[in-house]
């Protein structure tokens with residue numbers, strides 16, 4: 001797993017035997033203030049203290065309401081009573097309780113002082129759980145305003161009572177208001193505050209005849225999709241102006257061009273950003289031959305090396321230079337790009353139109369479910385890519401020199417600084433053969449004395465040759481940044497996954513549903529587990545439990561165990577199994593076969609509904625066009641994750657390979673997607689049949705070129721530098737990414753956040769699969785009936801269809817068990833014999849008849 005987290009705070013105390021044979025403590029645990037503040041025990045103590053204060057206050061306040069009259073004379077003497085042993089106080093919390101309550105209630109806010117207890121409670125709970133269970137800031141706002149307003153209102157309404165209902169502060173505000181505005185004016189102001197509060201809070205509809213219909217503010221998830229188009233446009237306008245891209249590149253949206261589009265979410269930013277590249281202000285240092293340099297705006301002549309990408313104008317060497325003779329390294333100026341240079345792969349899937357009216361809402365079962373917020377995650381260091389100008393210049397010179405040594409002349413060189421590597425793009429002089437540069441990979445690596453140099457000759461679609469050189473200082477790409485980005489939160493993907501950042505610092509967010517399966521490989525310790533966590537966390541951040549289920553296979557037993565806490569939210573398992581995370585090979589085989597049955601069942605449902613894929617089917621179901629009585633139901637996506645595939649293939653071979661291949665071939669349309677990881681990317685593990693069905697593949701660093709070829713059908717993965725540096729092959733295009741980093745404690749927090757919320761009563765159940773080998777063949781005794789015999793009989797009689805697939809679907813059974821049940825029903829005289837592809841005849845027509853028949857069978 002990512003980082004095997006060790007408890008930081010429990011430093012073992014080393015002990016040594018001294019000469020007398022007794023044990024003595026050699027080193028005391030040092031307590032440092034900084035450490036103390038980070039120590040979870042400190043937080044727990046602080047949390048408990050705050051909670052106790054809140055309980056202290058509430059008890060003393062309530063007690064005060066009943067005892068203030070008797071205690072009044074003593075309390076009004078002030079704190080001196082604390083030291084007077086003769087003073088007797090009736091308040092439940094004694095003198096201190098009485099004095100505190102008196103101060104808050106009598107002197108300050110009257111009854112409204114009770115609100116102050118909630119503040120201590122909220123802070124206490126947050127500290128104790130080290131999580132933002134309640135918003136302190138919101139509470140503080142409500143408490144402060146509430147105390148002022150409530151105390152003023154009470155003082156205004158009950159001015160001359162013996163008990164100070166509004167306290168000193170209330171009396172003061174009410175007195176000032178009545179003094180300035182008179183009784184009526186003061187009453188009006190206070191009433192206005194109360195009314196304004198209710199309008200703000202509940203936004204009641206004041207329906208005048210002919211008033212335009214207001215768009216409904218949506219609730220969870222699909223609300224945005226259901227809001228009327230005009231509302232979305234308004235939101236869109238706002239977002240265009242207010243929300244900058246997270247990766248430092250300025251977001252430019254051509255509002256004019258998009259004006260007629262109603263749905264902001266359908267606006268794909270990338271092409272627009274690309275179209276406006278010049279205005280986006282990416283940092284770019286261009287190496288232009290002096291002849292090719294056109295007069296540029298003054299500010300662009302200086303080489304920007306570090307700073308805010310948004311502040312810089314983009315000098316674009318748009319027109320290719322006239323053919324000119326090659327120049328020396330000093331004549332070439334470097335162009336640095338730190339903004340997107342190419343659009344992200346277009347993987348957006350058109351989403352099905354949300355049904356209006358009384359659409360079925362699958363999320364309603366867990367309607368209070370809240371998706372985790374990016375605040376739960378850590379920002380790992382600065383996200384800002386550091387560009388060392390000296391390093392860039394040096395590398396540039398080395399590249400030019402090395403190429404010059406081999407008589408390769410270049411016209412132009414530019415650099416794009418990414419989180420881990422810098423891409424130097426060169427345009428060779430006319431007549432230079434590309435293969436010549438490709439062959440110099442090792443020489444350039446040697447001259448730059450850097451590992452992990454990769455040459456891309458040519459870069460597809462750009463007409464340049466790329467040389468990737470690792471940065472001296474690498475930047476960690478935090479998962480938090482990706483998940484907080486607009487691109488992720490506004491994505492319309494079915495299964496959005498935030499994988500990392502491209503070399504141009506663009507967030508790489510793709511749709512697993514269109515991939516449609518993913519193969520991940522890489523030597524041990526190069527970032528595979530972090531990659532799997534990044535994918536799982538992305539999905540947890542974007543989906544509701546009703547929309548997605550995971551089947552987790554973890555032969556290593558420890559990698560995915562953290563997810564077992566969300567079993568009733570997001571996991572699927574076989575019936576009668578205890579663990580949702582599958583570690584045993586035999587169970588893996590059963591689960592894969594169960595998934596195949598689920599796939600077949602789903603295809604039956606789709607066929608019945610006349611839909612081509614899960615999206616159409618779910619859209620039809622939510623529009624209530626499919627009858628649940630006929631077995632139709634909302635189908636969640638199922639993502640199968642296998643953490644160590646090699647292990648499974650070694651132990652189970654074809655028994656695992658076949659169902660995986662079958663799923664990979666057929667399952668995409670019905671919403672089952674596979675993610676398979678292995679640390680041994682050899683041909684006997686990643687077989688031809690597996691490879692053919694996994695078009696999307698990720699390679700972390702591997703140990704040999706052969707391994708790289710096995711995964712990607714190309715070299716390069718052996719030259720990566722590890723720690724999440726990866727190549728992804730998607731739609732036939734290979735891109736280098738820095739994988740997003742999410743640490744184990746962060747995953748823990750996200751999982752805790754979900755597990756803490758209400759889940760389903762049980763995990764999502766896959767159909768039962770019974771291994772044929774486990775079934776005894778031959779005749780069976782009626783006394784030996786299946787436990788589901790009677791249920792099956794009732795189902796068949798109620799529907800009057802003698803179909804095995806009906807049993808499979810409605811009772812979530814495997815084919816074998818359903819078939820066996822059908823044979824038993826035939827033997828019992830409930831259905832007729834098999835009629836080939838037609839359903840069997842049902843011999844019993846009514847439930848009453850069936851009951852008599854069953855009673856007779858005994």
Ligand SMILES: Nc1ncnc2c1ncn2[C@@H]1O[C@H](COP(=O)(O)OP(=O)(O)OP(=O)(O)O)[C@@H](O)[C@H]1O
Pocket residue numbers: 001002003004476477522523524525526527528529530531679723724725738739740741742
């Ligand atoms: N994206 C990343 N950014 C920064 N550091 C990373 C990244 N991915 C991995 N690392 C570093 O590499 C270490 C190993 O990563 P990880 O546990 O994912 O490797 P692995 O390939 O799964 O290894 P194994 O197969 O042995 O489990 C991590 O503890 C972390 O320090």
